[in-house]
Amino acid sequence: MTMLPKEEAARAILARNDRGGYTVPTDRLYPFQWNWDSAFVAMGFAIFDVDRAYRELERLIEGQWDDGMIPHIVFHAPSDTYFPGPDVWGTRHRVPTSGITQPAVFGMALRHVHEAALASGTTGATERTKPLYQAALRSHRWWLTARDPEGLGLVSILHPWESGSDNSPAWDEALARVPTTTTTAIRRKDTGHVDASMRPRDEDYQRFIHLVDTYRECGWDPRRQWAAAPFKVADVQMTAILARATADLMHLAETVGTDEEKAELSRMHERLLAGLARRWRPELSRFVNLDLVSGKDIETPTQAGFIPLVALTLDDRQRTAVVAEVERWLSGMVVGVPSAPSFSPAFEPKRYWRGPVWAVVNWLICDGLRLNGSEDLARRIERTTVQAIEGAGFCEYFDPTTGEGLGGDTFSWTAAAYMVLGRRI
Numbered sequence: 541m542t543m544l545p546k547e548e549a550a551r552a553i554l555a556r557n558d559r560g561g562y563t564v565p566t567d568r569l570y571p572f573q574w575n576w577d578s579a580f581v582a583m584g585f586a587i588f589d590v591d592r593a594y595r596e597l598e599r600l601i602e603g604q605w606d607d608g609m610i611p612h613i614v615f616h617a618p619s620d621t622y623f624p625g626p627d628v629w630g631t632r633h634r635v636p637t638s639g640i641t642q643p644a645v646f647g648m649a650l651r652h653v654h655e656a657a658l659a660s661g662t663t664g665a666t667e668r669t670k671p672l673y674q675a676a677l678r679s680h681r682w683w684l685t686a687r688d689p690e691g692l693g694l695v696s697i698l699h700p701w702e703s704g705s706d707n708s709p710a711w712d713e714a715l716a717r718v719p720t721t722t723t724t725a726i727r728r729k730d731t732g733h734v735d736a737s738m739r740p741r742d743e744d745y746q747r748f749i750h751l752v753d754t755y756r757e758c759g760w761d762p763r764r765q766w767a768a769a770p771f772k773v774a775d776v777q778m779t780a781i782l783a784r785a786t787a788d789l790m791h792l793a794e795t796v797g798t799d800e801e802k803a804e805l806s807r808m809h810e811r812l813l814a815g816l817a818r819r820w821r822p823e824l825s826r827f828v829n830l831d832l833v834s835g836k837d838i839e840t841p842t843q844a845g846f847i848p849l850v851a852l853t854l855d856d857r858q859r860t861a862v863v864a865e866v867e868r869w870l871s872g873m874v875v876g877v878p879s880a881p882s883f884s885p886a887f888e889p890k891r892y893w894r895g896p897v898w899a900v901v902n903w904l905i906c907d908g909l910r911l912n913g914s915e916d917l918a919r920r921i922e923r924t925t926v927q928a929i930e931g932a933g934f935c936e937y938f939d940p941t942t943g944e945g946l947g948g949d950t951f952s953w954t955a956a957a958y959m960v961l962g963r964r965i
């Protein structure tokens with residue numbers, strides 16, 4: 541197997557962040573198992589250790605709730621370096637978990653790992669895939685019932701942390717309506733690990749915890765939460781990832797599913813694609829979120845507007861427009877795609893989700909560009925991402941104007957992204 545220049549270092553990070561079959565995003569700052577981080581990490585492991593890739597997904601599923609939700613954090617082992625911990629969430633699952641979820645990359649990862657297992661001639665791959673496929677299917681059912689009860693064909697987040705883009709300017713207006721009062725005493729730990737100027741502001745943190753308090757008081761019941769939620773956004777990034785993961789499950793269902801499941805998945809898929817297609821705004825050359833509390837579009841430019849390409853086949857006019865828009869966002873940047881463009885008033889190149897570049901976001905955007913025929917642009921973005929990692933290290937994210945590495949270091953999903961994207965360029 542050809543090795544990339546920093547491949548050994550990437551693998552060493554995954555080994556170092558291993559806590560027994562699951563990988564923490566990075567030591568101390570994020571000391572538990574995170575949902576979409578683990579899905580990306582599993583795809584990284586699939587390159588050189590299929591067994592470990594399956595293990596990552598199996599351990600995540602230990603946290604799956606009876607109603608199908610896969611939580612955003614699984615607290616397998618205690619740690620006092622993170623807030624809010626299990627006591628704040630107050631959930632009642634067998635393993636302590638948070639009470640909210642994260643982007644459904646799981647189904648994408650499962651297909652990826654399954655195919656890597658077949659390609660490497662691993663015995664028993666199908667048997668190992670089966671229960672994970674069932675878990676994924678149950679989680680997709682949860683998404684469509686709990687988070688699209690009105691049948692919009694779009695799934696909603698009830699907390700900014702569910703989006704994975706925690707501090708995105710896309711949430712500013714909707715979050716501003718959330719009270720800053722909390723019943724939980726706030727003891728931030730993140731600013732002890734990372735420079736406070738890169739992290740969310742205190743007031744936003746209070747709102748984040750207000751939402752946790754509200755949903756805990758609903759007993760984590762999806763219907764009660766939906767009714768009580770002061771923050772409810774139909775998110776195109778989330779919907780697109782779910783739609784793409786649904787297509788991946790449809791593919792797996794050919795070998796491990798039943799005819800009824802195939803039909804069910806294909807109905808889900810059509811519903812999500814139709815919902816997403818309605819979020820295209822030609823005048824903005826991207827897709828936009830819908831704020832279900834105000835009933836208004838959220839036009840703030842963020843990377844989420846391009847993620848639907850992972851699921852949808854664009855027409856020629858849309859494709860040309862998206863490519864031109866991505867080029868505009870890249871212009872003047874050392875590394876892209878920025879999480880907010882430099883021409884936006886919200887742009888802050890060093891602050892969490894308000895400008896910096898995430899390698900895993902680029903992974904999704906490049907997948908989408910490629911699926912839509914823009915191989916050259918995809919490769920250019922991948923090349924600069926790999927260069928940024930080789931130059932600055934396996935950081936959490938990168939300043940698009942300088943390529944400087946920021947946030948936590950020795951990050952698992954950056955290591956996984958490096959190995960996957962590095963093999964494509």
Ligand code: GLC
Binds near residue numbers: 703
């Ligand atoms: C931050 C990110 C989120 C990620 C987590 C662990 O909360 O916003 O997307 O999953 O860190 O890396």
